[in-house]
Amino acid sequence: MKSVLPQQRDELELKDKKPLYSAAEAKAEADRCLYCQDAPCIKACPTEIDIPTFIKKIATDNVRGSAKTIFEQNLLGYSCARVCPVEVLCVGACVYNAWHREPIQIGRLQRYATEKATQPGKPPLFTSAPPSGKKVALIGAGPASLACAGYLALQGHAAVIFEKRPYAGGLNTTGIAPYKLHAEDSLHEVEWVQSLGVEVKTGMELGKDIFGKDLLRDYDAVYLGVGLGEDTKLRIPGEEGDGIYGATAWIEAMKLTPTAGRKLGRVLVVGGGNTAIDVARECALLGATEVTMVYRRDAASMSGYHHEMEGARKEGVRLVTRATPVAFERDAQGKLTGLKVAVDGTEQVLPCDMVALAIGQSKMHAIAAEFPGVELDARGCIVADPTNGATGNAKVFSGGDCINGGKEVVNAVADGRNTARYLEQSWK
Numbered sequence: 236m237k238s239v240l241p242q243q244r245d246e247l248e249l250k251d252k253k254p255l256y257s258a259a260e261a262k263a264e265a266d267r268c269l270y271c272q273d274a275p276c277i278k279a280c281p282t283e284i285d286i287p288t289f290i291k292k293i294a295t296d297n298v299r300g301s302a303k304t305i306f307e308q309n310l311l312g313y314s315c316a317r318v319c320p321v322e323v324l325c326v327g328a329c330v331y332n333a334w335h336r337e338p339i340q341i342g343r344l345q346r347y348a349t350e351k352a353t354q355p356g357k358p359p360l361f362t363s364a365p366p367s368g369k370k371v372a373l374i375g376a377g378p379a380s381l382a383c384a385g386y387l388a389l390q391g392h393a394a395v396i397f398e399k400r401p402y403a404g405g406l407n408t409t410g411i412a413p414y415k416l417h418a419e420d421s422l423h424e425v426e427w428v429q430s431l432g433v434e435v436k437t438g439m440e441l442g443k444d445i446f447g448k449d450l451l452r453d454y455d456a457v458y459l460g461v462g463l464g465e466d467t468k469l470r471i472p473g474e475e476g477d478g479i480y481g482a483t484a485w486i487e488a489m490k491l492t493p494t495a496g497r498k499l500g501r502v503l504v505v506g507g508g509n510t511a512i513d514v515a516r517e518c519a520l521l522g523a524t525e526v527t528m529v530y531r532r533d534a535a536s537m538s539g540y541h542h543e544m545e546g547a548r549k550e551g552v553r554l555v556t557r558a559t560p561v562a563f564e565r566d567a568q569g570k571l572t573g574l575k576v577a578v579d580g581t582e583q584v585l586p587c588d589m590v591a592l593a594i595g596q597s598k599m600h601a602i603a604a605e606f607p608g609v610e611l612d613a614r615g616c617i618v619a620d621p622t623n624g625a626t627g628n629a630k631v632f633s634g635g636d637c638i639n640g641g642k643e644v645v646n647a648v649a650d651g652r653n654t655a656r657y658l659e660q661s662w663k
């Protein structure tokens with residue numbers, strides 16, 4: 236997969252912030268774990284990985300065994316190790332925090348075990364069961380579908396993923412900040428899931444190349460792991476024209492196309508969530524002359540993680556709060572020059588050369604329409620039982636961002652795994 240990505244991409248300028256531990260570092264960190272009996276770190280993990288056990292196995296030089304412990308609960312433990320907000324999940328729950336001591340670096344230990352065990356040429360960790368005769372179609376090749384398909388394949392069920400983009404991996408490939416995970420590392424994980432027996436067909440869009448009625452006829456179950464849709468627009472004057480990008484579209488271009496984001500001047504990022512913080516940090520690290528986040532409420536109301544915002548500040552990102560965008564300003568040639576914002580009853584213009592809009596993504600109405608009985612809630616999310624992914628159509632299951640409105644990779648993985656377990660039980 237590596238060779239199919241363009242060689243000169245902006246994301247490659249952004250280096251890994253938490254590089255792979257050496258064997259000695261991993262052992263030293265693993266030796267610090269207290270193997271708490273009532274381990275709070277396990278409860279804080281949405282996939283409930285047996286953290287003390289996998290750490291113990293690293294401490295005793297059983298790296299493959301450690302990776303197996305992780306993958307049994309979280310098949311995408313490789314990417315989760317790198318992208319999970321561990322500061323508010325497992326690491327945030329580690330007992331060391333209560334003693335004001337450095338918590339165990341669980342994410343970095345998980346990365347060490349999973350990365351070592353899945354390197355090309357390593358013997359397989361798992362053996363799939365013989366074919367069961369059951370077939371599942373999965374729509375979207377993001378973390379939810381990959382986890383579901385991988386666990387199904389291990390149980391001997393045929394799992395075929397249909398992905399509309401040329402690359403699989405979902406937001407792991409197209410959206411995650413490069414200093415956590417580069418696209419080729421996400422594609423490496425996809426290949427590893429494929430090695431378990433999963434088939435991935437890219438360039439296949441539901442509603443265009445494949446249709447719900449055919450899938451319902453040809454498969455025993457259909458899994459919808461389609462994530463969220465296009466970036467939302469502000470719909471204010473001056474928005475049409477160059478210089479204004481949807482945040483996820485900009486990130487995707489920066490990660491996957493040749494040197495798309497070069498020569499960044501003054502950048503404004505509209506929004507206060509994690510996506511806004513990601514774009515702001517990425518632009519700052521790529522050498523933008525100035526990066527300012529524009530948020531309509533006060534800083535305390537921002538939905539982005541505090542530790543990520545602190546990182547952004549250290550990288551030089553400014554924050555303007557209580558500012559509501561009113562109109563974009565352009566010169567006589569149509570070039571973007573500024574964003575007019577209303578701040579506490581007055582108006583001011585923030586000069587800029589580029590704006591990224593990180594104010595949400597649309598929902599997948601067209602997908603639901605393909606399957607009779609599948610409903611959307613008031614937010615436009617697919618209605619599904621969070622414990623097993625069941626929807627209003629007995630053959631259709633769903634999970635990940637398209638049912639929760641946008642959470643984390645680990646939540647999508649938990650959803651996919653739970654549906655696979657449910658189907659396995661119901662087919663016994």
Ligand SMILES: Cc1cc2nc3c(=O)[nH]c(=O)nc-3n(C[C@H](O)[C@H](O)[C@H](O)COP(=O)(O)OP(=O)(O)OC[C@H]3O[C@@H](n4cnc5c(N)ncnc54)[C@H](O)[C@@H]3O)c2cc1C
Binds near residue numbers: 510602636637
């Ligand atoms: C910018 C950004 C940064 C993020 N950073 C982090 C982070 O650091 N850590 C973290 O844990 N989470 C992060 N997240 C959230 C995380 O990426 C998502 O929660 C997770 O990827 C959801 O997985 P999913 O499988 O539900 O959907 P997605 O990853 O969105 O995958 C859905 C897939 O479905 C495909 N698809 C859609 N419609 C169709 C169709 N009609 N036919 C075929 N295929 C279709 C899409 O192309 C896509 O590949 C971030 C999200 C964004 C937007």
Ligand code: SF4
Binds near residue numbers: 268271286287
């Ligand atoms: S809470 Fe911390 S010390 Fe206790 S088992 Fe988990 S990682 Fe180890």
